[in-house]
Amino acid sequence: MLDLLAPLLRPDQGERLTRDAYKRDFRERDARILNADSWKLERRQHFEEQGSPSRDALRRGEWQEALRLLGERRDDLLATARDDDRKGHRFHRVRVVEQPLTPYVQWELHSHRQRAEYGERIRVVSAEQVAAAEREHLLPEVVVLGHDTLFQVLYSPSGATLGAVRYTDRELIDSWQSYIRKLYEAGDDVREYFEREVAHLPPPQTRTE
Known part of the structure; x- marks a missing residue:
């Protein structure tokens, strides 16, 4: 277990955005x-x-189709990787x-x-590793976008996106980035x-989702 406590996020210190407003604001800020x-x-x-057609296939229980559809996005991933490299965005x-x-996972x-495979930096930690930060509640879904924006993404109990709370306090952003x-x-x-x-696992039983 990592002895790391997550910074506090107070909704009253941010601005609540609807799902559409969050998606739009994210795209605009990401582009800059x-x-x-x-x-x-x-x-x-x-x-x-x-x-996501691949996610839809998973929902239907069509595992091989879900994987096939993931393979169809390689050109898009390559284009994104080249754009990020051009902008110096990691x-x-x-x-x-x-x-x-x-x-789902x-x-x-x-x-x-x-x-x-296309350069995105992704690492995995176990739930046990973050247990110290989850003694009262699970960690939030957080995106720190560049130097000046933090989004806490909000979801329904079923996992559908509801929107986000946007924070712009630099000290808070720095602490979450750290x-x-x-x-x-x-x-x-x-x-x-x-x-x-993961590689050795059989297709998931999606009826348990």
Whole structure:
């Protein structure tokens, strides 16, 4: 277990955004990033993502189709990687994983391994490693975008995106960036984790989602 406590996020210190406003604001701010790092902490073990044909296939129980559709996005991943490289933008993810893997996380780790092939920096930590920070509640879903924005992404109990709370306080942003970086440094590279814990698994039983 890592003896790391997460910084406090108080909703009254940020601005609540609807789902559409969050997506729009994220895209606009992401497009302006130059020579900066971004950090994402993923904690929930199930999401109801929208707009992903591969995710839809997983939901239907079509595992091989879900993997095939992931393979079709390689050109998009390459284009994103080249754009980030041109802008000096380095995106990092930390994925918290519980065992046994949920069907969603098993699928997502296939996706993350593919992202890592195109240069995205992704590491995995176990739920046990973040237990010190979760004595009262689970860690939030957080994105630190560049130097000046932090989003706490909000979800329904079923895992559907509801929107986000946007924070712009520099001290808070710096403290969360530092926290996620320390988790990242303690984590396993997603490609190594995948080969050890995921590659051998049979297709997930999506009826348990």
